[in-house]
Amino acid sequence: MTNLAQDLLSSFVVREPQLNGGRNLSIAALRKEALDRFELTGFPSTKDEEWKYTNLKPVLKHDYKILLKSDDAVAFSDIKQFLLSDLDTYKLVFINGKYSSWLSETTHSEFDICTFASALNKYPDTIAEYLGKAAPKGETFVDLNTAFADDGAFIRIKNNQTVDKPIEVLYLTTEENGPSFSQVRNLIIVGQNAEVQIVERHQNLGSTVNFTNFVSEIFAAQDSRVSYYKIQNDVTHASLVDNTHVLQERQSNVHVGTYSFGGKLVRNNLHFYSAGEHCESHMDGVTIIGDGQTVDHHTLVDHQEPNCYSRELYKGIYLGKGHGIFNGKVIVRQKAQKTNAFQQNDNILLSNKAHIDAKPQLEIFADDVRCSHGCTIGQLDKNALFYLRSRGIPKSEAQGLMTYAFASDALEYVKVPQLATRLNLVIADKLGINLEFAL
Amino acid sequence: MIKIKNLHARVEEKEILKGINLEIKPGEVHAIMGPNGSGKSTLSNVIAGREDYKVTGGSIDFEGADLLDLDPEERAHKGIFLSFQYPIEIPGVTVSNFIKTAINETRKGRGEEPMDAREMLSKMREKSALLEMDKSYLSRSLNEGFSGGEKKRNEIFQMAMLEPKLAILDETDSGLDIDALRIVANGVNKLRNANNAVLVITHYQRLLDHIEPDFVHVLYNGKIVKSGDKNLAIELEAKGYDWIKEENV
Ligand SMILES: Nc1ncnc2c1ncn2[C@@H]1O[C@H](COP(=O)(O)OP(=O)(O)OP(=O)(O)O)[C@@H](O)[C@H]1O
Ligand SMILES: [Mg+2]
Numbered sequence A: 001m002t003n004l005a006q007d008l009l010s011s012f013v014v015r016e017p018q019l020n021g022g023r024n025l026s027i028a029a030l031r032k033e034a035l036d037r038f039e040l041t042g043f044p045s046t047k048d049e050e051w052k053y054t055n056l057k058p059v060l061k062h063d064y065k066i067l068l069k070s071d072d073a074v075a076f077s078d079i080k081q082f083l084l085s086d087l088d089t090y091k092l093v094f095i096n097g098k099y100s101s102w103l104s105e106t107t108h109s110e111f112d113i114c115t116f117a118s119a120l121n122k123y124p125d126t127i128a129e130y131l132g133k134a135a136p137k138g139e140t141f142v143d144l145n146t147a148f149a150d151d152g153a154f155i156r157i158k159n160n161q162t163v164d165k166p167i168e169v170l171y172l173t174t175e176e177n178g179p180s181f182s183q184v185r186n187l188i189i190v191g192q193n194a195e196v197q198i199v200e201r202h203q204n205l206g207s208t209v210n211f212t213n214f215v216s217e218i219f220a221a222q223d224s225r226v227s228y229y230k231i232q233n234d235v236t237h238a239s240l241v242d243n244t245h246v247l248q249e250r251q252s253n254v255h256v257g258t259y260s261f262g263g264k265l266v267r268n269n270l271h272f273y274s275a276g277e278h279c280e281s282h283m284d285g286v287t288i289i290g291d292g293q294t295v296d297h298h299t300l301v302d303h304q305e306p307n308c309y310s311r312e313l314y315k316g317i318y319l320g321k322g323h324g325i326f327n328g329k330v331i332v333r334q335k336a337q338k339t340n341a342f343q344q345n346d347n348i349l350l351s352n353k354a355h356i357d358a359k360p361q362l363e364i365f366a367d368d369v370r371c372s373h374g375c376t377i378g379q380l381d382k383n384a385l386f387y388l389r390s391r392g393i394p395k396s397e398a399q400g401l402m403t404y405a406f407a408s409d410a411l412e413y414v415k416v417p418q419l420a421t422r423l424n425l426v427i428a429d430k431l432g433i434n435l436e437f438a439l
Numbered sequence B: 001m002i003k004i005k006n007l008h009a010r011v012e013e014k015e016i017l018k019g020i021n022l023e024i025k026p027g028e029v030h031a032i033m034g035p036n037g038s039g040k041s042t043l044s045n046v047i048a049g050r051e052d053y054k055v056t057g058g059s060i061d062f063e064g065a066d067l068l069d070l071d072p073e074e075r076a077h078k079g080i081f082l083s084f085q086y087p088i089e090i091p092g093v094t095v096s097n098f099i100k101t102a103i104n105e106t107r108k109g110r111g112e113e114p115m116d117a118r119e120m121l122s123k124m125r126e127k128s129a130l131l132e133m134d135k136s137y138l139s140r141s142l143n144e145g146f147s148g149g150e151k152k153r154n155e156i157f158q159m160a161m162l163e164p165k166l167a168i169l170d171e172t173d174s175g176l177d178i179d180a181l182r183i184v185a186n187g188v189n190k191l192r193n194a195n196n197a198v199l200v201i202t203h204y205q206r207l208l209d210h211i212e213p214d215f216v217h218v219l220y221n222g223k224i225v226k227s228g229d230k231n232l233a234i235e236l237e238a239k240g241y242d243w244i245k246e247e248n249v
Helices: A003-018 A025-041 A076-082 A116-122 A124-130 A140-148 A382-389 A395-411 A417-430 B040-048 B072-078 B095-109 B117-130 B135-139 B148-162 B178-191 B205-210 B230-239 B242-247
Strands: A090-095 A112-115 A153-157 A167-173 A180-190 A195-204 A210-220 A225-232 A238-248 A253-260 A265-274 A280-289 A294-303 A309-318 A323-332 A340-349 A355-364 A370-378 B002-011 B014-024 B029-033 B053-062 B080-083 B090-094 B166-170 B197-201 B215-220 B223-228
Touching (some): A025 A124, A025 A140, A076 A167, A076 A195, A090 A112, A112 A116, A116 A124, A167 A210, A180 A225, A195 A238, A210 A225, A210 A253, A225 A238, A225 A265, A238 A253, A253 A265, A253 A294, A280 A294, A280 A323, A280 A417, A309 A355, A323 A370, A340 A355, A382 A395, A395 B090, B014 B040, B014 B223, B029 B230, B040 B197, B080 B148, B090 B095, B095 B117, B095 B135, B095 B148, B117 B135, B117 B148, B148 B166, B166 B178, B178 B205, B223 B242, B230 B242
Parallel strands (some): A090 A167, A195 A225, A210 A238, A225 A253, A280 A309, A340 A370, B029 B197, B080 B166
Antiparallel strands (some): B002 B053
16 A cells, blocks of 8 residues: 555544534545545556556655645736636636635526535535435545545536536645645536536646546536536646546536646546436547656546437647557447447657557447447658648648647537637647647 | 759659759740659659658759758748649648748748738738639638649649749649639739749640640650650640650660
């Protein structure tokens, strides 16, 4: 067992009484059971099939602080650049895993856009009803998070409500605690025929290492529409395990876009469960990383009911010694006839030291389905490069233009125009091209 | 303008150009004809700077500069333009972004200021009208899903925008319908002046009725084996290549 695992187990004893959910017996039991499971398994190693290509050792070895303090020194001017500018949004800002009321803009009027901690107090029954119902028991990081997490975003949209503006959730880490290990949790409950857009970001503001174990559960009721965008553009001493679990009821439409441009190690466990007919599940993303960075996309679409559609499109561009992993699993249960599942993962390696491990996994138990999957790994097309150069566009710009075009393909479903512009800017910047090419 | 001397080039291990000599002066139109596989596209690609082709001997002088020393983009900045026999599809890059980028990078390469946006726009309008192209082309991905004829027309649109000194048209006529051929040829003629030159590669006399050449050359087996005036093209159209091949066994 790693030191960190031991520290976590012993700190639970100190922590448990303070965990708000402790007041609700069923939540307290959930936490304890989750901790017990963690105690048995510990952190996964590369011997574990699901972690074969992603070695956690280098990020778990630090002497992380587990019980974290917030940081009063963070001002709006420090975080402005991480928010969407020129756009009115609801804001939930957390510093070292603690809610920061002075940087946030919440509401309880027509819908609840507030915090997990306050929901534990105010709506313990709702929490007990939903907590852990989308995220599966037995996944180490989920269990660990279930045991500890006491804050994060709580978003509850009532039936037939459309949230009037996007919600931004910002998770910040500062140097206040030295190396820090934080565990935060979202609970997002979207009622029937309701609609919401969420933009989320984790950001380390300091120079000390941090590790975030994050769980987000999304419950999309019948006919609801959810857009959930994840911006992962952190510094190279920040690591993140993002466990996002989406439970969809009939005719709901959920899109999760993951834009990974940075971080030391980012692992995305993104799972969709279509538990009603005619669901649409969209997941797409752009990954652009280089030296000292690993991004691992582990996705799962579990088609449990007939007539559902899933679309998965991930684009990866790897520079320097960047390391990408893509493991896309699609399960079509026996009952799920007429499933239409599309999966495509395209990668470009811009350096011969970069590498990608890619694996599609299809488990199909129904016979009347349409499933397609494709995976490409390549360099830029030489003929196309020559074509652009022959028109006077220098090699580096031509490469940038082509990779930009390759990547921006996966931004088609971004519904918030300001976010789309922002992402285009980041991509152009990462590829070192001038924006005249891009816009 | 361009002087090609004893040019030899190979692709992989195969020698394709076996001593080409060709001089083109400002204001002139030259046509190259020749059987399939004789090396016409290879010659145009070597002039444009494609790296797959290895020059093993000879020289190309372009307005006093050694062209073989330059990257493809530098050649473009000097005013060389190749209309591709098979234009490449580039998904995600719109025609208008592409052409804007090409123009401004070319200007940058020449130490000039970028073209102002208004001027760019009106030039694009003017040139697409000249080639009778629908405006919607400009916002489409470059060549993606274009028909064969549309791709060729788009090549000449780019030429019109970039105003090169030496334009090499590699089978620009193939794939064009009769009206399109006239429109494209007319576009090329409009761009001609005393200071630029055109090298037309074609299999058919038809195009040369519209773009009248000063010289016609026959490229066979990596060499220019015959040169003449526009009547040579008419003769070839009537007699085919057998007599040329026989003369050169
Ligand atoms: N990249 C390449 N690899 C291998 N062989 C090549 C390559 N490019 C050209 N060749 C060969 O070189 C020869 C000349 O080709 P080229 O395309 O220059 O002919 P061409 O005169 O333009 O023919 P066409 O009239 O059919 O367009 C052909 O035999 C061709 O197969
Ligand atoms: Mg050819």
